[in-house]
Amino acid sequence: MFIAHIPNRNSKPTILLRESYREGGKVKTRTIANLTKWPPERLAAMERLCKGEFDGWSGEDMVSGEIFGVLFALKFLADQAGITRVLGAAPESKLSLFLILARIAHGGSRLSAVRWAGQHAVGDVLGLGEFDEDDLYAALDWLAGQQERIERELYQAHVARHGKPPALVLYDVTSSYFEGESNELAEYGYNRDGKKGKLQIVIGLLTAEDGDPLAVRVFEGNTADPSTVAGQIKILKEQFGIAEVVMVGDRGMIKAKGKEALSAEGFRYITALTDAQVRTLLKQGVLQPDLFDTHLCEVEHDGKRLVVRRNDTVRVREERRRADKLKQLQEKVGERNAFVAKSSRASAEKGLAALQRWVKSHKLGKFVTLTMEERVILCAIDEVAKEEDGLLDGCYILETDVPKGLMDAATVDGRYRDLQKVERNFRTIKTTFLEIRPIFVRKAKRTKAHVFVAMLALKITRQFGAGLRKGFGTVG
Structure with a gap:
């Protein structure tokens, strides 16, 4: 068999697979297949096969080429999320994009990411040449210096997509522990992972009302939650240029100083009172125990609205749990x-x-x-x-300075419960897809950049989830 190229005057040549045979003492040829539409690489392989270049090959030394699909699909999502665009055209931007995509598909340290890259088509998909872990650490340093610009441009894209600035933002914090002892931000503090005796950092995540991440900040491990609020006000006012917004913070997050700072900037807030604060109000007569007999009501105190909410499912569960313990x-x-x-x-x-x-x-x-x-x-x-x-079982009290004309009690409660979107983001960052731990960096700047990489990777996973919901109505 052989490959025949038949020229055509006004079109591409016809490519045929033919074979020779004898008939009546004469050599003739016949066409087996028309290969004109085959891609060039497949034609080249067929020509080598016909020439006998694969004769005697058992297939034992067959090797797989670089994996193409994983990075290609993730880069497509990064393009949709606008991350490729905001990273820019700097040499470090391609390495930064690789770090973000590798956080989703691989995780692990920079060194392990270099090994992983050897199996994937980073050159074809991302346009990267050879690199090592030092190049990736340099990319982390570059990304740390670009964080505010990137967050600002992604926020502007969010506004353009929704047609207006967010009227409400969600804010919560979590912690992430270390196995080592040399990180510049690592301190002992309240550990939300239940890992006593471990150094940790504190991570604050600011999102839009729909849970879309807007900004992330990293604090020393012994930083109290309320003291992180001032930094978020600065981001909203100076970095994003927001003039009016409602900040939603978890129980005990927004305290007196935070409320004053928000009020000074013209911002409003929704937060929940701690059990100790609620019991103090009960003792003072501001709240009456019979308020907890209704599902939803509100009272006014010191110019603030107190929204009382009861969840019967949680109340029954707590009663049963207490009975089981006894x-x-x-x-x-x-x-x-x-x-x-x-x-x-x-x-x-x-x-x-x-x-x-x-x-x-x-x-x-x-x-x-x-x-x-x-x-x-x-x-x-x-x-x-x-x-x-058991008086407060299944009950919580929200405090807000948002006027009734802007939000009724049910809306205030609904917006507070939107904080579960931030908690879901934290679960994604710390477990499941992204696994921010263990943290293989020591310098404060690189630690912050590592967490920022996880936030950008989170935006890509959310883009993926949105695509699944649009196409199939589910993400599971």
Whole structure:
């Protein structure tokens, strides 16, 4: 067999796969297939096959080429999200884009990302030549210096897409722990991951009403939540040029200084009161216990609106949980007393101490008292105190300075519950797709850039989710 190229006067040559044969002592040819529409690379392979270049090849040394589809698809999403455009044309921008895409598809350190890049078509898709981990660290340094500009341009794109600036922004914080001890921002603080004894950083994420990330900031690990609010006001006012907006912050996030700072800039807020603040208002008579009998109501206090919300599902769940804990405690007390009764060498005092620790860790100490009489542990339950402890089950109180004419009580409650969108973003960043941990950097600037990379990667995953919802009505 051979490949024949048949010239045509006014069109492309016809390419035919032919073979020779003998008939009546004469050599003739016949056409097996028309290959004119084949791509050039496939034609070249067929010509080599016909020439016998693959004779004797067993296929054992066959290797896979670079993977193309992963980076191609992710870059397409990055283009849609506007990230490729705002990164610009600087040499570091392509490496920064690679870091963002690799955070989604690979995760891990810069060194492992270099190894991963060797298996993917980074040259064809991103136009990158060879690079090493030092180049990626240099890209992190560049990205840290460009963060405010990139956030500002992405915000402008958000405004252009929606036709107006956001009337409401959501803000929340989380923490991320370290295994090492050398990061410049790492400090001991309140750890939301339940990792006691670990150094950590604090991450604040500012989003639009729909959960679209607008800006992210990284703070030292011992930074208190309310002290991060001032920085967000600066972003809204100076970086984005927003003149009027409502900031929604979680329970205890927006305190007196934050409220004053927001008011000074003409901004308004929605936040939730802590249990301690609610109980103080109850003692002062500002709130009445019967308010919690309704699903939704509001009162005014010191020029602010207090929106009282009750969730019956949560209330029932908390009641059952408390009852289950009391049942477990009584079983443990009975088991311990039986053990002490059977063994004269058993220490009743140690058993009492262990059970008291259990009561404290399960937050039953307000209405449960454990005592001992003649080596028998007694459990006393104060029913009045128990009822008072469960008074706020399923209830929360929102405070806002937004006028009723702009938002009624139900809307205020709905906007506060929108904070779950920020929490969902945090879950994506810290687990699932992006896995921001472990953090393999030490310098403060690179730590902030690493978190910024995760935020930009989050925007791409949200773009992907939006495409799935549009095409299939679901993301799962």
